[in-house]
Amino acid sequence: xxxxxxxxxxxxxxxxxxxxxxxxxxxxxxxxxxxxxxxxxxxxxxxxxxxxxxxxxxxxxxxxxxxxxxxxxxxxxxxxxxxxxxxxxxxxxxxxxxxxxxxxxxxxxxxxxxxxxxxxxxxxxxxxxxxxxxxxxxxxxxxxxxxxxxxxxxxxxxxxxxxxxxxxxxxxxxxxxxxxxxxxxxxxxxxxxxxxxxxxxxxxxxxxxxxxxxxxxxxxxxxxxxxxxxxxxxxxxxxxxxxxxxxxxxxxxxxxxxxxxxxxxxxxxxxxxxxxxxxxxxxxxxxxxxxx
Amino acid sequence: xxxxxxxxxxxxxxxxxxxxxxxxxxxxxxxxxxxxxxxxxxxxxxxxxxxxxxxxxxxxxxxxxxxxxxxxxxxxxxxxxxxxxxxxxxxxxxxxxxxxxxxxxxxxxxxxxxxxxxxxxxxxxxxxxxxxxxxxxxxxxxxxxxxxxxxxxxxxxxxxxxxxxxxxxxxxxxxxxxxxxxxxxxxxxxxxxxxxxxxxxxxxxxxxxxxxxxxxxxxxxxxxxxxxxxxxxxxxxxxxxxxxxxxxxxxxxxxxxxxxxxxxxxxxxxxxxxxxxxxxxxxxxxxxxxxxxxxxxxxxxxxxxxxxxxxxxxxxxxxxxxxxxxxxx
Numbered sequence: 001x002x003x004x005x006x007x008x009x010x011x012x013x014x015x016x017x018x019x020x021x022x023x024x025x026x027x028x029x030x031x032x033x034x035x036x037x038x039x040x041x042x043x044x045x046x047x048x049x050x051x052x053x054x055x056x057x058x059x060x061x062x063x064x065x066x067x068x069x070x071x072x073x074x075x076x077x078x079x080x081x082x083x084x085x086x087x088x089x090x091x092x093x094x095x096x097x098x099x100x101x102x103x104x105x106x107x108x109x110x111x112x113x114x115x116x117x118x119x120x121x122x123x124x125x126x127x128x129x130x131x132x133x134x135x136x137x138x139x140x141x142x143x144x145x146x147x148x149x150x151x152x153x154x155x156x157x158x159x160x161x162x163x164x165x166x167x168x169x170x171x172x173x174x175x176x177x178x179x180x181x182x183x184x185x186x187x188x189x190x191x192x193x194x195x196x197x198x199x200x201x202x203x204x205x206x207x208x209x210x211x212x213x214x215x216x217x218x219x220x221x222x223x224x225x226x227x228x229x230x231x232x233x234x235x236x237x238x239x240x241x242x243x244x245x246x247x248x249x250x251x252x253x254x255x256x257x258x259x260x261x262x263x264x265x266x267x268x269x270x271x272x273x274x275x276x277x278x279x280x281x282x283x284x285x286x287x288x289x290x291x292x
Numbered sequence: 293x294x295x296x297x298x299x300x301x302x303x304x305x306x307x308x309x310x311x312x313x314x315x316x317x318x319x320x321x322x323x324x325x326x327x328x329x330x331x332x333x334x335x336x337x338x339x340x341x342x343x344x345x346x347x348x349x350x351x352x353x354x355x356x357x358x359x360x361x362x363x364x365x366x367x368x369x370x371x372x373x374x375x376x377x378x379x380x381x382x383x384x385x386x387x388x389x390x391x392x393x394x395x396x397x398x399x400x401x402x403x404x405x406x407x408x409x410x411x412x413x414x415x416x417x418x419x420x421x422x423x424x425x426x427x428x429x430x431x432x433x434x435x436x437x438x439x440x441x442x443x444x445x446x447x448x449x450x451x452x453x454x455x456x457x458x459x460x461x462x463x464x465x466x467x468x469x470x471x472x473x474x475x476x477x478x479x480x481x482x483x484x485x486x487x488x489x490x491x492x493x494x495x496x497x498x499x500x501x502x503x504x505x506x507x508x509x510x511x512x513x514x515x516x517x518x519x520x521x522x523x524x525x526x527x528x529x530x531x532x533x534x535x536x537x538x539x540x541x542x543x544x545x546x547x548x549x550x551x552x553x554x555x556x557x558x559x560x561x562x563x564x565x566x567x568x569x570x571x572x573x574x575x576x577x578x579x580x581x582x583x584x585x586x587x588x589x590x591x592x593x594x595x596x597x598x599x600x601x602x603x604x605x606x607x608x609x610x611x612x613x614x615x616x617x618x619x620x621x
Contacts, residue, residue: 003337003372003373003375003376004334005332005333005334005337005471005472006467006468006471007468007471007472008334033375033376035378036378040378041378042378043345043377043378043379044376044377044378045375045376045377045378063334063338064334064335064473065335065338068338069338069341069342069345070338070341070345070376070377072345073345073377
């Protein structure tokens with residue numbers, strides 16, 4: 001007995017085959033209408049579920065409806081519990097196609113879509129539901145020149161590689177920080193100039209920010225220590241620079257592959273936080289640097 | 293009264309007042325294998341799921357206890373939805389375990405009162421009800437008795453029996469069709485019932501032309517699918533052709549029309565009817581109406597006849613006179 005009516009039940013073997021051919025999951029590992037193994041309290045039992053090689057739980061809901069009501073519950077629960085679950089809806093292929101508003105809804109919620117005809121065709125990829133809750137960066141809150149970068153980073157995070165999405169934001173922060181350092185050198189916005197020490201001293205060597213071989217960490221730290229916001233007339237920049245230094249440590253650790261489902265869950269939570277805090281930092285940095 | 297007394301079951305059904313309301317684990321409930329309901333439309337299940345997700349289960353299901361587990365009596369859709377939503381518990385009225393016959397009758401009666409099931413699903417369980425009732429009563433129950441016990445009208449039982457007479461392949465075809473959302477269904481129970489009745493009549497009166505009901509079914513179903521037969525009521529016309537002798541129509545013409553219907557692809561029931569018995573039935577219809585009118589006119593008293601009626605009567609006399617003159621010429 002399954003929740004599926006007769007005609008839909010016929011799609012089951014084809015979708016199972018899809019698990020095998022596209023995701024390399026053998027039929028023995030596919031579970032039918034059972035509570036999610038990763039969290040048995042989630043209020044949904046997807047038609048099919050299996051664990052993929054990268055510790056994601058892959059779920060497929062078979063339905064006539066491209067956005068069945070049971071999907072909502074699954075999406076909300078997985079989002080709230082930060083569960084690394086990729087959810088798809090599989091619908092029978094017909095001549096009518098999928099209505100645009102439905103596709104938009106699926107897209108917004110990170111749910112993929114599979115059309116089941118003679119074979120299965122993935123027409124929209126799914127994203128891990130633990131990542132879908134990422135806050136919209138609201139590109140309109142940025143000056144024009146930054147909007148494309150923010151939009152690209154958001155799209156990359158949601159529909160491509162989330163780590164790469166975070167990296168794109170961090171790259172923009174780095175670029176602006178380097179420009180700030182170059183400008184500070186040019187204008188002399190340094191602490192030792194604003195408040196020269198009474199004892200004789202040698203001014204520190206300013207790292208050449210335009211040289212990409214000089215590490216971002218070095219530039220950020222130098223700015224944190226020596227930049228003087230009063231001279232630059234950039235109130236609040238000091239606190240923003242403290243936050244810039246804080247992202248340096250984890251800026252490049254996106255490539256580490258999680259080894260367990262718990263590690264994957266943790267990794268997704270980190271990526272979401274890093275993306276959101278990165279966007280906030282970029283916004284504040286842009287604001288404090290007054291259109292540098 | 294004697295017959296009603298005779299209808300009372302020997303083993304009384306479990307008293308519903310003995311039922312206890314409990315919250316029981318969804319995973320401890322089993323489907324009732326005797327549930328006559330076989331059709332659960334996905335669309336309707338999803339609507340219910342949405343409602344349960346928002347408001348929870350408002351009406352308890354009914355179950356009986358069987359060892360450590362429970363068996364459903366009523367509420368299979370609510371139970372399925374609860375499983376789908378991964379609910380841990382569901383409110384249920386736990387009733388005493390009924391006998392096999394009472395188990396079936398209870399389900400029939402619950403649903404006859406509340407909502408209409410697909411007739412085919414009722415039909416498929418009827419033989420078992422008859423078998424169990426026969427064992428209990430010591431004789432095979434007649435239609436009125438059966439109707440009373442299962443709680444559905446006699447007409448439904450007759451229609452259900454017609455569906456049961458169809459070969460298995462057609463019942464399966466219909467069952468698959470019923471599982472589709474209603475707006476996608478092309479074949480209906482009414483189609484099969486009307487068709488079956490018509491074929492039965494034709495085979496009875498013209499056995500040489502319809503030696504096999506199966507072939508007739510195939511041809512007529514094909515024509516219905518292609519739109520050559522575009523109305524369910526047309527099947528009644530087919531039965532009328534088969535009963536040509538009743539209206540003294542030319543039986544040879546009727547036989548030719550039925551043969552053509554079963555042989556020619558584009559030949560519809562309407563074509564067959566018009567080519568054979570249409571005039572005879574029209575004539576009978578006119579005669580019946582004239583007789584009715586004459587009877588009614590004879591009952592009229594002078595004070596009932598106002599100017600309007602007089603005017604219509606004059607028109608009637610004029611038309612009748614013109615027709616008679618025409619026929620005399």
